[in-house]
Amino acid sequence: MKSAAETVETKYFNFAGPPDEMVLESGKKLGPITIAYETYGRLNENRDNAVMVLHALSGDAHAAGFHKEDKKPGWWNDMIGPGKAFDTQKYFIICSNVIGGCKGSTGPSSLNEKTGKPYGLDFPLITISDMVNAQKYLLDYLGIDRLLCVVGGSMGGMQVLQWVASYPERILSAIPMATALKHSPQQIALNEVGRQAVMSDPDWRGGDYYGRTQPERGLALARMIGHITYMSDESMENKFSRKLKNGGYNFSFKPEFEVEGYLHYRGDSFVKRFDANSYLYITKALDYFDLSSVDNFLPADRKIDIRFLVIAFKSDWLYPSYQSREIVRKLKTRRLDVTYCEINSNYGHDAFLLEFPEETRLISHFLTRVYDHAKNK
Amino acid sequence: MQKINDKNLKPDHRIIFDIVETGSSVLDLGCGSGELLNLLVKEKKIKAQGIELREKAIYECVEKGLSVFHGDIEGGLGEYPDDSFDYVILNQCMQETRKIDFVLMESLRVGRKVIVGFPNFAYIRSRFNLFFGGKAPVTPSLPFSWYESPNVHFLSIKDFRDYCKEKGINIIKTYYLGSKNTIKAFPNLFALNAIFVLGSVI
Numbered sequence: 407m408k409s410a411a412e413t414v415e416t417k418y419f420n421f422a423g424p425p426d427e428m429v430l431e432s433g434k435k436l437g438p439i440t441i442a443y444e445t446y447g448r449l450n451e452n453r454d455n456a457v458m459v460l461h462a463l464s465g466d467a468h469a470a471g472f473h474k475e476d477k478k479p480g481w482w483n484d485m486i487g488p489g490k491a492f493d494t495q496k497y498f499i500i501c502s503n504v505i506g507g508c509k510g511s512t513g514p515s516s517l518n519e520k521t522g523k524p525y526g527l528d529f530p531l532i533t534i535s536d537m538v539n540a541q542k543y544l545l546d547y548l549g550i551d552r553l554l555c556v557v558g559g560s561m562g563g564m565q566v567l568q569w570v571a572s573y574p575e576r577i578l579s580a581i582p583m584a585t586a587l588k589h590s591p592q593q594i595a596l597n598e599v600g601r602q603a604v605m606s607d608p609d610w611r612g613g614d615y616y617g618r619t620q621p622e623r624g625l626a627l628a629r630m631i632g633h634i635t636y637m638s639d640e641s642m643e644n645k646f647s648r649k650l651k652n653g654g655y656n657f658s659f660k661p662e663f664e665v666e667g668y669l670h671y672r673g674d675s676f677v678k679r680f681d682a683n684s685y686l687y688i689t690k691a692l693d694y695f696d697l698s699s700v701d702n703f704l705p706a707d708r709k710i711d712i713r714f715l716v717i718a719f720k721s722d723w724l725y726p727s728y729q730s731r732e733i734v735r736k737l738k739t740r741r742l743d744v745t746y747c748e749i750n751s752n753y754g755h756d757a758f759l760l761e762f763p764e765e766t767r768l769i770s771h772f773l774t775r776v777y778d779h780a781k782n783k
Numbered sequence: 784m785q786k787i788n789d790k791n792l793k794p795d796h797r798i799i800f801d802i803v804e805t806g807s808s809v810l811d812l813g814c815g816s817g818e819l820l821n822l823l824v825k826e827k828k829i830k831a832q833g834i835e836l837r838e839k840a841i842y843e844c845v846e847k848g849l850s851v852f853h854g855d856i857e858g859g860l861g862e863y864p865d866d867s868f869d870y871v872i873l874n875q876c877m878q879e880t881r882k883i884d885f886v887l888m889e890s891l892r893v894g895r896k897v898i899v900g901f902p903n904f905a906y907i908r909s910r911f912n913l914f915f916g917g918k919a920p921v922t923p924s925l926p927f928s929w930y931e932s933p934n935v936h937f938l939s940i941k942d943f944r945d946y947c948k949e950k951g952i953n954i955i956k957t958y959y960l961g962s963k964n965t966i967k968a969f970p971n972l973f974a975l976n977a978i979f980v981l982g983s984v985i
Contacts, residue, residue: 713850734852738862743832747841747853767842775848 412487414471414480416442416510421543428539434530438519441544442467442510443502446486447494449550454780456550457492457773458541459501460558460565463632463688464680466509469501470494484762491766497554497773502544504537504565506688508681511540515616515681527613532687534561534695538568545576552576554780555773559583559758560725561688564695567733571703574710579776581769583717584758586729587703587736588696593724596635597689600628604682613683625682626673633672638721638754698732704740713779714744715772717765719757745772795874795900796822798958798965798978802898803827807869810834810894812856812886813876816843824849832868834859857882860889867893874900874978878934887952888984896955897981903959903974905939910972923962924975940971943979953982 419441422428427437444467449456459469459482470486472479480501486492492499503511506529514529521528545553556569556577563585570580586593604610607624615621637645646665661667697703704710714737718730727748737744749764751757758765792800796819803809805827811820814833817840823829833844833851844851852859856876871894873886878901880886890897902924903909909920919929927934938946940959947954959966959974966974 715845731854731858735862738867739864741864741867743830743850744852745841745845745850747838747845750838764842768845771845771848 412471412479413474414444414446414468415473416444416467418442418510419544419547421547428536428543430530430536431533432531436505436512436530436532436536439505439512439540439543440510440516441502441505441512441540443500443544444468444470444480445501446470446492446499447497449498449548453550454552454554455496455777456498456500456548456553457555457557458545458553458569459486459492459499460541460556460562461501461504462558462560462562463692464676465503465562466507467501467503467511468509470499481759485765485769491762491769491773492557493770496777500544500548502541504561504688505540506532506537506684506691508684513681514613514683514687524616526616526683529683529687531690531694533691534564534568535572537691538565538572541565541569542573542576552578554777555579555581557581557583557769558585560585560755561692563725564692567697567703568695570710570712571697571705574704574708574712577712578780579713579715579772581715581717581772582730582733583765584719584722584725584730584755585733586725587733588698589693590729594693596631596724597693600631601686601689603627603631604686607682610682613686615682620677621682622677625677625680625685626670628685629676629680630669630673633669635724636754636756638723638752640721640752641754641756644752700736700739703736704742710740710742712742713772713776714742715768716744716746717758717768718746718748719751719753719755719761720748721752722755722757724755792822794960795976795978798960799872799874799898799900800826802956802978802980803829803870805829808832808867809870809872810863810868811872811874812859812890813873813879814840814844814849814851816840817847817849817851819872819874820844820849821847856880856886860886860893863893865892866895869895871897872900873897875902875976877901878936878938881935883936884950887981888950891952891981891984895983898978899943899981900976900978901938901943902976903940903971904937905941905971906975907972922975940974940977943977947979947981951984953984954979955982956980 422437422439427435468480469482470480488495503509506513508515514525518525556566558566563582566580566582604624607621610621649664656662718727734746751761753760808830811833814835820831841853871890908922912920958978959970960976
């Protein structure tokens with residue numbers, strides 16, 4: 407049974423209207439901007455119990471609880487709620503959809519006020535830093551001076567690292583999970599294959615497909631590739647092995663292995679909920695990400711007093727654990743307080759969305775310590 | 784000096800506890816489930832960082848509120864600037880570490896002082912075991928049979944003294960532990976465990 411407390415709604419925050427558009431990393435301006443966000447729990451009187459949860463590539467603001475009439479809860483519901491790692495009886499949790507996305511925040515499918523039509527490719531290229539800058543506007547609007555914690559996996563982890571680089575004085579702790587300080591050539595290559603799949607679909611029409619069908623085949627193919635990279639050899643063996651849908655070979659090119667059916671299903675359901683241009687813009691933002699220079703990541707002239715919990719997963723080959731250890735190495739050069747754990751999971755990159763007991767054990771105690779420490783200061 | 788009245792405290796932990804000064808920063812290499820660090824944090828308000836290889840122990844450390852790095856000792860020491868810690872503790876794991884020389888030199892670089900604790904292979908019972916029994920020694924401080932021992936190096940107190948001399952490592956203080964008491968005379972013969980406090984390389 408769903409209790410009333412679990413029913414949540416997405417809220418919208420509008421800012422950067424002309425002439426105060428937000429200046430992007432590229433130098434271009436974007437505005438007005440809408441950010442879709444959700445909150446769980448209550449902001450306390452001192453406004454010092456806020457946690458910002460940052461989502462991955464295809465995520466959205468709906469991290470926990472149920473929308474009215476919905477059967478499925480938010481994407482991190484196992485981690486956020488009363489008594490969970492992000493305990494809503496104790497903390498105030500904020501999750502916002504990134505700019506460039508298609509889940510309520512301004513992105514290429516949003517209406518361009520100048521033309522009265524969806525942006526399409528007129529939408530400026532954005533970066534992880536631009537996403538974080540937009541979140542900072544939201545934080546200011548909510549009247550929160552310092553976040554107890556910023557947390558996220560994969561692209562969410564990059565936003566965590568960018569928060570550290572851009573606004574270290576606004577955060578007390580950071581939990582980057584299954585992420586990296588920069589995209590490697592392999593990661594860029596996989597993204598480029600996905601983008602080419604979208605752009606080579608004739609329905610893409612140079613990004614100008616709104617009001618028609620979107621490039622479904624291309625986007626589904628990109629998502630199929632993506633899903634392969636989110637699993638591991640072992641998790642695919644466990645999940646599918648060589649199982650056949652009909653028990654025997656058809657001797658045709660129709661999907662007959664269960665793994666084929668799974669990928670088709672994933673691809674097909676993705677095109678119903680995600681915009682192809684958003685996929686291009688967000689993967690590009692991932693590829694531009696590079697905080698590998700310690701001067702950019704942890705500038706020496708800024709006071710950084712942040713506690714870190716860095717989490718990697720053993721079978722994650724998309725964001726291998728050496729990339730997390732690289733984050734730790736950079737933190738050590740500044741003598742920062744850091745805990746690192748490589749969780750022995752066989753789920754591959756998907757593990758950060760699945761390994762709740764281990765994550766809960768680490769995060770709940772880590773957060774409690776940060777919270778108690780801040781209160782005693 | 785603050786003394787602790789905990790009868791369950793292991794003798795080597797008691798000595799290290801007494802050595803570490805209140806309010807200092809400590810890196811514990813091979814910190815296990817963080818017992819010693821936790822005690823030091825609670826009683827001596829130290830700033831603690833651990834390094835530990837076993838995943839299960841990482842969770843136990845985090846539950847105690849400790850900061851810990853999941854990995855091997857060799858890989859965990861790099862990148863720290865010189866003198867990042869007041870103490871680096873290397874207790875009962877040096878004999879399991881492959882690149883001892885590298886680990887000790889890195890510890891001396893990263894820490895102002897290094898506390899090394901190790902089992903003495905030249906303990907009298909070990910000598911008897913080997914000399915009269917003709918068998919690889921099994922003692923309270925070296926409790927493993929040859930086929931299950933994690934130890935890759937076997938050293939005596941004298942060996943370690945010679946090593947420090949050869950490398951120009953300054954030995955600040957030494958402690959020798961028997962089965963019940965500290966050992967004053969002929970430690971290389973009667974001590975089960977030794978604890979050395981090392982300073983900079985001269």
